[in-house]
Amino acid sequence: MTKQKSSARFRFSGVMLFLALFFFLVPALQAGDYRLYMLAAGVPCAMLLCCTILARAFSLDRLILALSLFFCSVGIASLAMTAPDTALVQAVSCGIGIIVLIVGAILIRSLSGSLLTAISAAFIGLLLLAGKLIAPTFTLPATQPALALLLIAFAVLLSREGPISASGLGIAAAVLLMLRGETADALIWGLTILLLLFAADGRLLVVLPSLAAFALLFYGMYSMQTQTLVYPEALSADTLKAVGALGADLLPEGLAVPETGSLFSRLLGHYGLVFTGLTVLLYLPLILRGTTVASCARMRFHAILAMGICLLLGLSTLASVLSFFGFLPFTGLEMPLLTTSLPSLCAHLFLTGILCGISGRNDSDLAEDAHLAMLAK
Amino acid sequence: MFSVSPEIYSVLSQASRWIFILLALMLLFLAFSWHHTDRKERRDRFKNLPGAGTVGELVVLSGSDELPVDTWFPVPREGVLGSLRSCDLVIPCPGVSSHHLDFSWQDGTGLLIRPRVGCEVLIDGVPVTRRGMDMPLVHGSVLQIGSAVLRLQLFAALSHTNRTFIPPQPAVGSFSDPMPQPVPIPVQYPQEPVNAQPVFCPPPYQEPVPLQMPVEPPMPVQPVPQPPVPEQLPVQEGSPQAPAAPRRKRADRWKEDWSE
Numbered sequence: 334m335t336k337q338k339s340s341a342r343f344r345f346s347g348v349m350l351f352l353a354l355f356f357f358l359v360p361a362l363q364a365g366d367y368r369l370y371m372l373a374a375g376v377p378c379a380m381l382l383c384c385t386i387l388a389r390a391f392s393l394d395r396l397i398l399a400l401s402l403f404f405c406s407v408g409i410a411s412l413a414m415t416a417p418d419t420a421l422v423q424a425v426s427c428g429i430g431i432i433v434l435i436v437g438a439i440l441i442r443s444l445s446g447s448l449l450t451a452i453s454a455a456f457i458g459l460l461l462l463a464g465k466l467i468a469p470t471f472t473l474p475a476t477q478p479a480l481a482l483l484l485i486a487f488a489v490l491l492s493r494e495g496p497i498s499a500s501g502l503g504i505a506a507a508v509l510l511m512l513r514g515e516t517a518d519a520l521i522w523g524l525t526i527l528l529l530l531f532a533a534d535g536r537l538l539v540v541l542p543s544l545a546a547f548a549l550l551f552y553g554m555y556s557m558q559t560q561t562l563v564y565p566e567a568l569s570a571d572t573l574k575a576v577g578a579l580g581a582d583l584l585p586e587g588l589a590v591p592e593t594g595s596l597f598s599r600l601l602g603h604y605g606l607v608f609t610g611l612t613v614l615l616y617l618p619l620i621l622r623g624t625t626v627a628s629c630a631r632m633r634f635h636a637i638l639a640m641g642i643c644l645l646l647g648l649s650t651l652a653s654v655l656s657f658f659g660f661l662p663f664t665g666l667e668m669p670l671l672t673t674s675l676p677s678l679c680a681h682l683f684l685t686g687i688l689c690g691i692s693g694r695n696d697s698d699l700a701e702d703a704h705l706a707m708l709a710k
Numbered sequence: 711m712f713s714v715s716p717e718i719y720s721v722l723s724q725a726s727r728w729i730f731i732l733l734a735l736m737l738l739f740l741a742f743s744w745h746h747t748d749r750k751e752r753r754d755r756f757k758n759l760p761g762a763g764t765v766g767e768l769v770v771l772s773g774s775d776e777l778p779v780d781t782w783f784p785v786p787r788e789g790v791l792g793s794l795r796s797c798d799l800v801i802p803c804p805g806v807s808s809h810h811l812d813f814s815w816q817d818g819t820g821l822l823i824r825p826r827v828g829c830e831v832l833i834d835g836v837p838v839t840r841r842g843m844d845m846p847l848v849h850g851s852v853l854q855i856g857s858a859v860l861r862l863q864l865f866a867a868l869s870h871t872n873r874t875f876i877p878p879q880p881a882v883g884s885f886s887d888p889m890p891q892p893v894p895i896p897v898q899y900p901q902e903p904v905n906a907q908p909v910f911c912p913p914p915y916q917e918p919v920p921l922q923m924p925v926e927p928p929m930p931v932q933p934v935p936q937p938p939v940p941e942q943l944p945v946q947e948g949s950p951q952a953p954a955a956p957r958r959k960r961a962d963r964w965k966e967d968w969s970e
Contacts, residue, residue, distance in 0.1 A: 341743045341744040341747050342744055344736075345737065345740040345741060345743075345744050348733055348736050348740060349737060351733065352730070352734070352737065355726065355729065355730070355733070359722060359723065359726050361711070361713075362712075362719060362722065363713060363714070363719045364713060365711040367711045396741065396744050396745060400741065403737070495826075534796070534809075604727075605727065605731075607731050608730050608734050611731065611734035611735060611737075611738055612734060614738055615737060615738055615741060618738075618741040618742055618744075618745050621745055622745055625745070625748075625749060625752075629752065629763075631786070631787050631788065632787070632788055633788050698763070699755060699759070699762055702759055702761070702762040702763065703759055703762075705865065706759055706761065706762075
């Protein structure tokens with residue numbers, strides 16, 4: 334069994350490192366750019382370092398860590414062909430994000446689900462959301478960090494105080510998001526907290542009225558903001574044909590691909606529909622692993638938080654893919670971990686770090702149980 | 711820096727399109743395989759450790775038709791007890807509300823009980839307040855909720871029976887206690903016969919004798935036996951010399967521990 338596990342892990346790590354090397358080596362061979370060679374050498378080495386030394390030193394979940402690193406490398410690679418300088422900046426951002434991931438993993442082990450934690454996290458999160466409303470000059474994109482903090486506060490309140498106080502916090506955050514004009518984030522946040530309420534409480538009598546109230550609130554705010562919303566045009570057949578199943582820009586002549594600036598569209602243009610689809614599918618094992626971590630957690634706070642992180646990441650991925658293809662009337666949605674915004678990237682890596690930390694805590698709890706069982710004998 | 715000619719790059723880019731897709735497909739497959747293997751390993755670990763994640767069990771002393779006597783529930787470290795199916799401990803008895811109480815294990819103290827609003831809980835016959843953290847459940851404590859009476863049995867390594875815990879006096883008249891109170895049975899000691907031999911008779915007191923070191927006779931000087939030379943050791947046929955046990959790997963020891 335150990336052999337099988339090691340085999341799967343080593344194969345995955347090997348393929349991932351080889352792919353990361355190939356991401357930068359192919360355009361480097363075309364352009365002869367030293368920055369691309371630097372990335373081709375640096376990114377796989379950093380991934381190898383993180384997957385071996387950091388995972389062992391901090392007892393991180395290796396699969397979650399490896400998948401997070403892979404998404405980071407995909408984000409850098411999607412920028413490398415057309416903007417090597419931006420790709421270097423993105424690599425530095427990913428490095429900062431990995432430090433934040435480790436901080437999150439360490440923090441969740443020492444963080445108790447106390448009321449002080451909930452109050453401080455909720456205060457900072459609500460302040461970040463309300464900052465733009467209070468001071469219009471506050472332009473820092475702090476939505477994702479605020480949502481990460483609010484999710485921690487929500488999990489603490491739900492595990493300690495019950496659904497009423499947690500619902501109050503969730504509704505306050507959703508209203509602030511609506512007032513900021515971030516309807517898509519409000520929708521994702523609302524669905525996340527409703528599903529968490531259902532998971533923790535289990536009573537449809539509580540959840541269904543909450544769902545109805547949230548739907549009414551969402552519809553009201555959405556109808557008020559219809560004028561400000563921009564409906565994205567669905568990708569035309571010509572564009573999809575130009576992008577092709579296998580990508581366009583790998584050819585020397587390179588087809589012109591409409592790039593809205595998001596990493597997802599760049600990835601689609603460079604590597605094609607099939608590769609991008611497979612990359613999106615790789616979010617599935619990440620979320621599955623997160624749900625396993627949640628189901629194995631000993632503390633309710635950890636279980637609710639891990640499940641909330643999985644829901645938030647999964648719903649964000651789904652919403653960004655649907656909105657990109659015109660199924661949802663939102664623009665500017667970015668995939669988790671595939672974003673150029675440093676606060677968003679750090680927030681998502683912080684959440685995955687929390688997942689890694691909870692997984693490590695589960696393992697240590699299981700080892701402690703084995704020790705206790707031996708003592709009892 | 712080094713770059714290839716456009717013709718070579720054209721071939722390389724065409725090949726790399728397929729290689730990228732192949733590698734992504736392999737990644738997807740290996741990620742699921744890795745996740746599946748880990749889950750299987752964890753499931754096997756739990757098979758070897760049936761009590762993992764729990765601190766003990768609650769045994770039903772008095773229940774209902776749906777909850778017969780001597781039913782036992784594994785008690786997790788944290789959770790909710792109630793009559794709803796989504797609770798961690800489901801007690802389908804009259805008088806037990808859907809979410810009756812929250813419990814959490816605290817090392818060195820016991821199982822802390824926190825009743826929900828409007829729910830009544832008795833521990834060893836003493837009612838517990840909503841914020842009452844002063845009376846945790848310990849090994850052998852009896853928990854009464856509604857018509858259900860449960861006894862907590864902690865695992866041996868977690869039991870706190872040696873802890874001196876003085877329960878507060880039960881409030882009189884504030885809560886009806888359907889638990890039958892133990893009736894004190896007068897103990898009658900048997901009359902000892904007059905000429906009976908006592909079980910233990912201490913020896914009569916004697917004056918202490920000063921201790922003296924015994925003088926041993928001188929030991930005869932004997933030659934010190936030398937260890938035999940390896941070549942002179944008798945070699946018995948049929949019993950080959952056992953080779954040194956190979957040093958076990960850490961993973962093997964870990965596996966052996968689990969198999970125990």
